[in-house]
Amino acid sequence: MRTLGPIALIFHAIFVAFIMAPLLMVIAVSFTDKGYLSLPTDGLSLRWFKAILDNPDFIEAFGMSVWLALFSATVAVIISVPAALALARHKFPGRELISAFLLSPLMIPHLVLGVAFLQFYSRIGLGGSFYGLAAAHIILVTPYALRLALASATGMSTDAEHAAMTLGASKFTVFRRITVPLILPGIAGGWILSFITSFDELTMSVFVASPSTQTLPVKMYNHITQTIDPLIASVSTVLIVLTFLLMLILDRFYGLDKIFIGKG
Amino acid sequence: MSFLKFDSLRKEFGDFVAVHDMSLSVERGEFISLLGPSGCGKTTTLQMVAGLLSPTSGKVILDGKDITNTPPNKRGLGIVFQSYALFPHMSALDNVAFGLEMRGVGKAERLERAHNALNQVKLGQFVDRFPKDMSGGQRQRVALARALVIEPPVLLLDEPLSNLDAKLREDMRIELRLLQQDLGVTTILVTHDQEEALSMSDRIVVMQQGDVSQVAAPLDLYERPLNSFVSDFVGKTNILQGKVTDKNVVSVNQIAVSVNTEAHVVGADVALSIRPEKFTMSSDNAGLPVRVKASIFMGASWLYSVESDMGELLVTQPNTGSAGFARGDSAYLAWEEGALTVFGGVQA
Amino acid sequence: MSTEKTPNTPYLLTAPGVLFFAALLGAPMIMTLLLSLHSYDFNLGVQSDWTFGNYAEVIGDPYFQKIFGRTFGLALWVTVICVAIGVPEAYVLSRLNPRWRSIFLLIVLGPLLISVVVRTLGWALFFGGSGILSMVSQALGFGDEPVSLMFTFTGMTIALVHVLVPFMVISVWASLQKIDPQSEDAAYSLGASKMTVLRRITLPQAMPGILSGSIIVFALTASAFATPAIIGGRRLKVVATAAYDEYLSTLNWPLGAAIAVLLLIANIAIIVSYNKLVERRFAKVFE
Numbered sequence: 083m084r085t086l087g088p089i090a091l092i093f094h095a096i097f098v099a100f101i102m103a104p105l106l107m108v109i110a111v112s113f114t115d116k117g118y119l120s121l122p123t124d125g126l127s128l129r130w131f132k133a134i135l136d137n138p139d140f141i142e143a144f145g146m147s148v149w150l151a152l153f154s155a156t157v158a159v160i161i162s163v164p165a166a167l168a169l170a171r172h173k174f175p176g177r178e179l180i181s182a183f184l185l186s187p188l189m190i191p192h193l194v195l196g197v198a199f200l201q202f203y204s205r206i207g208l209g210g211s212f213y214g215l216a217a218a219h220i221i222l223v224t225p226y227a228l229r230l231a232l233a234s235a236t237g238m239s240t241d242a243e244h245a246a247m248t249l250g251a252s253k254f255t256v257f258r259r260i261t262v263p264l265i266l267p268g269i270a271g272g273w274i275l276s277f278i279t280s281f282d283e284l285t286m287s288v289f290v291a292s293p294s295t296q297t298l299p300v301k302m303y304n305h306i307t308q309t310i311d312p313l314i315a316s317v318s319t320v321l322i323v324l325t326f327l328l329m330l331i332l333d334r335f336y337g338l339d340k341i342f343i344g345k346g
Numbered sequence: 347m348s349f350l351k352f353d354s355l356r357k358e359f360g361d362f363v364a365v366h367d368m369s370l371s372v373e374r375g376e377f378i379s380l381l382g383p384s385g386c387g388k389t390t391t392l393q394m395v396a397g398l399l400s401p402t403s404g405k406v407i408l409d410g411k412d413i414t415n416t417p418p419n420k421r422g423l424g425i426v427f428q429s430y431a432l433f434p435h436m437s438a439l440d441n442v443a444f445g446l447e448m449r450g451v452g453k454a455e456r457l458e459r460a461h462n463a464l465n466q467v468k469l470g471q472f473v474d475r476f477p478k479d480m481s482g483g484q485r486q487r488v489a490l491a492r493a494l495v496i497e498p499p500v501l502l503l504d505e506p507l508s509n510l511d512a513k514l515r516e517d518m519r520i521e522l523r524l525l526q527q528d529l530g531v532t533t534i535l536v537t538h539d540q541e542e543a544l545s546m547s548d549r550i551v552v553m554q555q556g557d558v559s560q561v562a563a564p565l566d567l568y569e570r571p572l573n574s575f576v577s578d579f580v581g582k583t584n585i586l587q588g589k590v591t592d593k594n595v596v597s598v599n600q601i602a603v604s605v606n607t608e609a610h611v612v613g614a615d616v617a618l619s620i621r622p623e624k625f626t627m628s629s630d631n632a633g634l635p636v637r638v639k640a641s642i643f644m645g646a647s648w649l650y651s652v653e654s655d656m657g658e659l660l661v662t663q664p665n666t667g668s669a670g671f672a673r674g675d676s677a678y679l680a681w682e683e684g685a686l687t688v689f690g691g692v693q694a
Numbered sequence: 695m696s697t698e699k700t701p702n703t704p705y706l707l708t709a710p711g712v713l714f715f716a717a718l719l720g721a722p723m724i725m726t727l728l729l730s731l732h733s734y735d736f737n738l739g740v741q742s743d744w745t746f747g748n749y750a751e752v753i754g755d756p757y758f759q760k761i762f763g764r765t766f767g768l769a770l771w772v773t774v775i776c777v778a779i780g781v782p783e784a785y786v787l788s789r790l791n792p793r794w795r796s797i798f799l800l801i802v803l804g805p806l807l808i809s810v811v812v813r814t815l816g817w818a819l820f821f822g823g824s825g826i827l828s829m830v831s832q833a834l835g836f837g838d839e840p841v842s843l844m845f846t847f848t849g850m851t852i853a854l855v856h857v858l859v860p861f862m863v864i865s866v867w868a869s870l871q872k873i874d875p876q877s878e879d880a881a882y883s884l885g886a887s888k889m890t891v892l893r894r895i896t897l898p899q900a901m902p903g904i905l906s907g908s909i910i911v912f913a914l915t916a917s918a919f920a921t922p923a924i925i926g927g928r929r930l931k932v933v934a935t936a937a938y939d940e941y942l943s944t945l946n947w948p949l950g951a952a953i954a955v956l957l958l959i960a961n962i963a964i965i966v967s968y969n970k971l972v973e974r975r976f977a978k979v980f981e
């Protein structure tokens with residue numbers, strides 16, 4: 083009774099084609115030998131992949147994005163874990179308010195965050211700095227880290243911690259030896275999701291990033307709005323391949339749907 | 347001087363009184379059960395002893411020392427949680443060794459002692475297993491070994507057998523009791539299973555809505571319940587409403603039943619309790635005539651539901667190897683006067 | 695439980711986050727709100743007066759009305775299409791055998807991890823005058839005129855559906871996962887047909903996922919920037935690209951701030967009222 087009919091399978095095939103089409107298109111175009119965007123009808127060429135190496139801008143932007151994502155994901159997790167424990171374990175006046183506040187960036191369009199930070203930083207003189215950009219990203223990704231940490235802290239019974247306590251462990255020992263290992267999957271998932279979100283973010287960063295702190299999406303966006311050449315396709319292809327590899331690794335060790343559910 | 351004492355222990359959650367000024371003295375080496383229906387405050391009481399909940403008022407005294415405000419990690423009591431609360435990221439051996447590590451026992455010694463403790467609960471070959479790869483009964487034993495290895499003055503057990511299947515539960519009752527007697531460790535068991543309490547304990551504390559209903563040894567509790575709540579909760583019983591019509595006579599639905607009524611005045615409303623196995627049921631024309639409504643074979647016994655002028659009654663009869671009564675049969679019930687217990691008031 | 699005596703603990707544990715957010719989220723948001731209440735002079739810059747003029751301008755000007763209307767219409771269309779194709783796809787995924795399922799889950803959800811810029815670029819390559827679409831239609835003999843979806847509403851809709859449909863799939867997928875398969879078997883055993891089971895048993899249980907997926911897609915479309923900017927360009931502005939232009943091209947920050955504040959208010963109002971509606975509906979279902 084649970085098998086799929088032919089109509090369902092045809093629909094599925096079309097859907098999958100729709101999802102893959104633009105990505106395959108980008109990959110195909112990146113192998114062109116022409117100087118403009120076109121399909122490689124006269125043979126494949128690695129010309130535009132070599133061109134990446136001649137454009138240190140993109141490599142620098144990639145490095146900036148990785149560093150920024152590492153930094154903001156890590157800080158977001160450090161902020162979120164204690165907060166998640168407090169919110170999951172205690173009832174206290176203001177609990178709802180604090181949780182809504184820490185999750186509120188999810189409700190704010192990135193554009194609004196972008197203009198808010200732009201004005202704020204230019205006022206306090208942090209405009210264009212790395213730490214300004216990083217702070218904005220931390221705000222942006224903390225809700226993701228918090229949500230996953232919260233999910234695993236809420237689901238976890240306190241019995242094991244109580245057991246450790248009655249066996250003589252101090253509060254700190256209980257935290258280090260029992261609590262952290264038990265919510266580690268949530269922490270790791272939150273970190274990964276934060277990293278990816280930060281790495282891909284464009285809309286807010288467009289406002290906050292300066293030429294010296296351009297992230298890869300910002301660099302690519304600016305490039306597209308100025309010139310359209312196959313270089314952007316080859317950079318995109320590299321990104322697609324890297325993301326695909328990351329996905330395989332994550333799926334292997336973590337289960338991809340767990341991370342995506344945190345994103346939705 | 348008793349070993350462990352609760353002194354007017356009380357716990358309130360907001361306006362709700364979960365445990366109502368409970369006092370109890372436990373002797374060294376004694377096995378005590380806290381028995382009662384769900385939500386009556388058993389776990390709350392146990393957690394106050396463990397130090398995981400702080401009492402609203404009252405004291406816990408262990409071996410002459412007031413430990414009411416001692417944090418749980420300084421009490422040194424052994425606890426087995428209902429969920430077992432094993433550390434899922436540690437092997438059985440590491441679980442058991444954890445408490446010793448907290449006490450600063452050196453590595454070699456603590457592994458050896460943890461090993462011995464696991465041997466004691468017959469898990470010697472499973473030391474490297476992780477909790478997720480063990481059966482319910484094995485996990486339960488690891489939890490027990492983990493609690494016992496620190497040689498606690500008191501062992502606290504919160505429904506330790508309730509997650510096990512019926513057969514294993516019975517085996518574990520015996521094993522647990524033998525182990526407790528061998529070690530001589532003072533034990534408090536929380537359970538809502540009256541059979542478990544009756545079969546394992548030296549004394550049973552029956553609780554009802556945060557109050558202690560009765561404290562007694564198993565046989566006393568079963569044979570001489572203080573009120574109809576206890577008699578109904580501990581074992582099966584028939585409760586009949588009646589009125590004292592004369593000295594040592596109670597009328598139930600116009601039928602005169604002779605029973606010792608010395609504690610009650612003539613004219614008082616009372617409840618009579620009689621256990622199903624105290625009846626003798628036969629087809630000899632003697633005693634209370636009844637009609638069999640349902641007949642259930644239970645292996646060692648027969649359980650009947652019968653209709654009589656006194657109302658509906660539950661009856662159990664030992665299986666003697668021949669067929670029992672069938673539905674629709676007529677029969678007669680007899681009982682000894684001492685089998686009846688009288689309680690005042692309309693309690694049931 | 696054991697911490698009931700230390701009421702300060704939760705405040706200490708949340709303090710780093712709360713303080714960080716207050717300084718770096720609260721302050722900028724309040725400053726943006728204040729900025730939107732100042733007027734702007736093209737020669738003198740931001741003035742120090744207090745006025746609702748920017749809001750009056752955004753709300754009263756047909757140019758901005760059109761942009762807000764277009765954004766709303768776009769969000770509605772994208773949401774409807776995402777429901778129409780995302781829900782069946784989630785169902786199909788849940789019915790595939792486990793091996794294929796994990797492969798297709800990766801394919802369908804994977805794009806979420808790839809930058810929106812890259813995905814939109816792919817559609818721009820399709821849509822452009824010299825793109826595939828033109829080649830195909832020319833090959834099929836639909837005329838020699840290059841067909842272009844670049845700078846069209848349809849083009850934006852298609853690209854945004856592609857960008858956002860994985861959110862719908864994951865959301866519905868999550869609620870399908872929670873369905874006890876035996877509830878469907880039970881319906882079959884009671885004589886229900888496949889269609890009936892789908893309609894009466896599966897779909898109602900997937901409803902929470904569909905509803906939450908819809909609100910996510912709607913809100914993300916309404917505030918989308920990259921895709922409308924690349925596909926719609928200057929010709930077909932939406933709220934986000936209009937605010938961007940006020941900020942970075944026209945430099946009229948107060949007006950841009952007013953647009954941003956209106957976008958935020960609309961976003962929160964829609965999410966909150968939708969949630970209220972959904973809760974009420976489900977309160978009925980599960981009573």
Ligand SMILES: Nc1ncnc2c1ncn2[C@@H]1O[C@H](COP(=O)(O)OP(=O)(O)OP(=O)(O)O)[C@@H](O)[C@H]1O
Pocket residue numbers: 359362364382383384385386387388389390391538
């Ligand atoms: N933290 C709490 N806040 C409020 N009420 C509580 C709390 N903990 C327990 N209670 C209430 O106190 C009463 C006693 O709970 P307790 O857990 O001690 O019951 P129990 O006898 O162990 O029941 P069970 O057999 O179901 O485990 C219950 O009515 C319960 O709802």
Ligand SMILES: [Mg+2]
Pocket residue numbers: 388389390
């Ligand atoms: Mg309990």
